[in-house]
Amino acid sequence: MKNYILLLMVFFAFNTIFGQDRQSEIQKHEIGMAAGWSTGYGISYRYWPGKFGIQLTTTPYFEKEYSTASFGVTGLMSLSEIPWMRVYLYLGNHYMYYRQLDYYIWDNNGNLIELQNPNNSSYGRYIVGIGPGFEFLLGKKFGLNLMFGFRSDWSTYEYKISITGETGLYYRF
Numbered sequence: 001m002k003n004y005i006l007l008l009m010v011f012f013a014f015n016t017i018f019g020q021d022r023q024s025e026i027q028k029h030e031i032g033m034a035a036g037w038s039t040g041y042g043i044s045y046r047y048w049p050g051k052f053g054i055q056l057t058t059t060p061y062f063e064k065e066y067s068t069a070s071f072g073v074t075g076l077m078s079l080s081e082i083p084w085m086r087v088y089l090y091l092g093n094h095y096m097y098y099r100q101l102d103y104y105i106w107d108n109n110g111n112l113i114e115l116q117n118p119n120n121s122s123y124g125r126y127i128v129g130i131g132p133g134f135e136f137l138l139g140k141k142f143g144l145n146l147m148f149g150f151r152s153d154w155s156t157y158e159y160k161i162s163i164t165g166e167t168g169l170y171y172r173f
Contacts, residue, residue, distance in 0.1 A: 027172035030143065036166025038092030038129020038151045040072020044168055051078050055090075055168075067099040067122075076133070084137045090147055092129040092166065098122060125155040129164045143170045 034044035034057045042059025057072035075091040099122035107113050131149015138144055147166035153159065 027141075030170035030172045032168055032170035034072075034145075034166070034168035034170075036072075036092065036094070036129070036147065036168075037153075037164040038072075038094050038127045038149075039074045039090065039147070039166045039168075040070045040092075040094045042070055044072075044170070046076070046170060048076060048078075052076065053078070057094075065101040067097070069097045071095045071097075079132075086135040086137075086143075088133045088135070090129075090131065090133045090149070090166070092127070092147075092151075092164075094125075094127040094129075096125040096127070098124070123155065125153065127151055127153045129166070131164070133166070141172050143172055144168075145170065 028047060028049050030046035030048065032044055033042070034055070035041040036057075039055060040057030040059075042057055044055060044057040046055045047053060053076035055072070055074040055076060057074070058070060060069040061067065062069070072092060072094040074093065077089045078086060079089060080087045129149055129151035131147060133145060133147035136144045136146075145166075145168040149164055150161065151164035152161050
């Protein structure tokens, strides 16, 4: 008897979470957190009015001696929707910026041992990625996004092509 009650509770919980009619509950705006090589990382906003959408992601971090920033702009195209999931394609564009000033290493007597980063270097990386994505509807207002595909990475020092993974958790309104 306990097993039947537990099974019914799991069924109703699953039906409550995943059983909404997505077509009547589609929201155009989403805000949340995202992380991905080709889409950017940090605070993210999505505007998805119909079949096509856009995702903006950023995390600026600036200090006197060290700075890093992530700026992502991603194009989205919906392929299919069912009540608890959306399948789409994405084209991610991500620019990462790094800057570090000189810093010195001193010995215990106050003598300069080493000067690190003598040129106050800064550099950037530009990453483009493409692939499929899946948005899983969690309740009426939350979406968990998983994306994967291929990325092309241009940096100051190298160029490479590899696989990528992206994720995001969004509040829809």
